[in-house]
Amino acid sequence: MPTLIPRAEALRQIEAEGGTPECLMCAIVRREVGATYAIAEDATMLVMLPRYVRRWGHVMVVPKPHVTSFAEVDPALWARANQLAHQAARMVERVMRPRRCYVASTGSSAGELTQTSRHLHVHVIPLYEADDRPSDVFSWAEGIYVGTPEEWEALRASYCAAWDAS
Template sequence: MTRPDPAAGCAFCRIAAGTAPARLIAGTGATLTFLPLRPVHPGHVLVAPRRHVRDIWEADEETAAAVGAEVLRVAHAVRAAHRPDGLNVIQSSGAAATQTVPHLHVHLVPRFEGDRMPHLWPEEAETDPQTLDDSVRRIRAALPAPTP
């Protein structure tokens, strides 16, 4: 029995294949940069790997490095083109994090004083020292050794 191809219904894979329209900005061998269908305002762009990677947890180091390098390159272009007061770099994985397209992508959203983007952080964060120390221990224990 064959398993369905997860990329077959993927909007971003269709853009990468050239079978769906998009406002392309740039492309490398590993990545594409394009406008989202509904940008927050001019300068809002997406960087995605060409190959289908569902989310950050499916990305290998090579894909992550290619996407990261392109995010940095495009961030400088967005700054030069739009002169924002700041920039949000947003990567959402999973429905709870508001990922709506199941293909890894990074939003670069230029920010301007008084723009319509909401604040991204709650006013108060968890500060219970025992909870924070437990989180540090759990993440350290789960962290694989760095690649040389």
């Protein structure tokens, strides 16, 4: 079962694994910041399990080109990211059976931070509790879930098995 760790411990682990890259999403795409559990990948997109999450089963869609604003992202690339986020949400619903999923493009407006990036990306987050709210799901104040490599791989495998049917 995944383990809930304090925010400070999560930040320490993230920095120990990958330092403070210029762009966290680009570093993830290049496999420079710890293990990457890819569900789907092609030349322009990475669909993956972020390893520090507020809800177990969280998926992230990352365009591979470095883009930090909607003004600079190619509309076809962003449409593809959203199509993959929709497919990922269907997969999460099929495998995890949450009450619902949040799908959101979030990131830092202040520049690169240890747990976020200006690089555009989309989160697909399963919600399990009736009182789950965005402030709970998008804040690390109450801790972060982490898993063992075996737990991540088991989740990745279950998602991969459901990906094409989603």
